[in-house]
Amino acid sequence: MTGVLPVALEDATKVIQPLLGAGKEYVCVMKTHSDVSENRVKEVLEEFQGKIYQRPPVRASVKRRLRVRKVYYLEVLEVQGRDALFRIGCEAGTYIRKLCHDVGEVLGCGAHMHELRRTRAGPFTEIENSVTLHDVSYLHSKWQETGDGDQLRSFILPMERALGVLPKIIIRDSAVDALCHGAHLTAPGVTVLETGIDPGSKVGIFTLKGEAVALGTATSSTEEILKANHGIIAKNDRVLMPRGTYPRLWRSKR
Amino acid sequence: MHRIAAPWTVKRELLTKSEEETDQSHGRRPEERQYPDLLKFGIINLDKPAGPSSHEVAAWIRRIMGVRQAGHGGTLEA
Secondary structure, three states, X not given: OEEEEEEEEHHHHHHHHHHHOOOXXXXXXXXXXXXXXXXXXXXXXXXXXXXXXXXXOOOOOOOOOOEEXXXXXXXXXXXXXXXXXXXXXXXXXOOHHHHHHHHHHHHOOOEEEEEEEEEEEOOEEOOOOOXXXXXXXXXXXXXXXXXXXXXXXXXXXXHHHHHOOOOEEEEOXXXXXXXXXXXXXEHHHEEEEEOOOOOOOEEEEEOOOOOXXXXXXXXXXXXXXXXXXOOEEEEEEEXXXXXXXXXXXXXXXX | OOOOOOHHHOXXXXXXXXXXXXXXXXXXXXXXXXXXXXXXXXXXXXXXXXXXXXXXXXHHHHHHHOOOOEEEOOOOOO
């Protein structure tokens, strides 16, 4: 399998967890085991949109219970003989191989996944800032030769990019260090926030300069956060910024 | 059949609760990070080739870049 594989370096590995849970997009070639009309193949594939049931395969290291997965979209691109090429956007943990097998069951003749390429992982796509191993090797050597930071920047993205699909909450400078020490986020700390936050939403907490401070889970909605002037509005799930980056302007409870 | 919107298609607006400024003497915009922070808080959008496993690719990057850790965001295995 080929395609989008975000690789986080050093301390940025903390953003891998939300990426693992982020939605994905693939382009896939499925092969049916006997001749089926193009219309029939399209018809069945397109049924696999919305919520589908799957049991993970034996080789996966997860509990093998039947589970529901969301397929956001499935677009058949081309059908040629027994080959069907389609693009699919889906929730993390959706097994495309199993989906192809199940399509084959519905068709009656059987089918399997022949080839798969990941075209999106969360906010990362194959069309923006995507580099190959060759690029990494080449640009890294160029940087070692020249010492020019731009060479590094041409293939290393700020870890904040990994949080691109999460709703943002931006906090004032004086609230930053408390969060870096694990404090939950309270209403007075919030300066700007995005629409569409609900209790339970995973959020990215940022400084006014755009630096990632922490990953959180909102306990209130956007509207409630706007109105509140005290109380916790998001739990601090994972600190991303080193302590002391911003000045300590808080005291622990006596 | 009810269509569920892909998370990356959700449009959001920024709403201001309180107008605030940031002190330039602390912190730095992510785009302006210099080495070594560039590496320390960096992520690579890698286009993985066929052949090596995702784990092998991450180990390869760790070696090439000379970093202590490199973690990948979701196995891409055959």
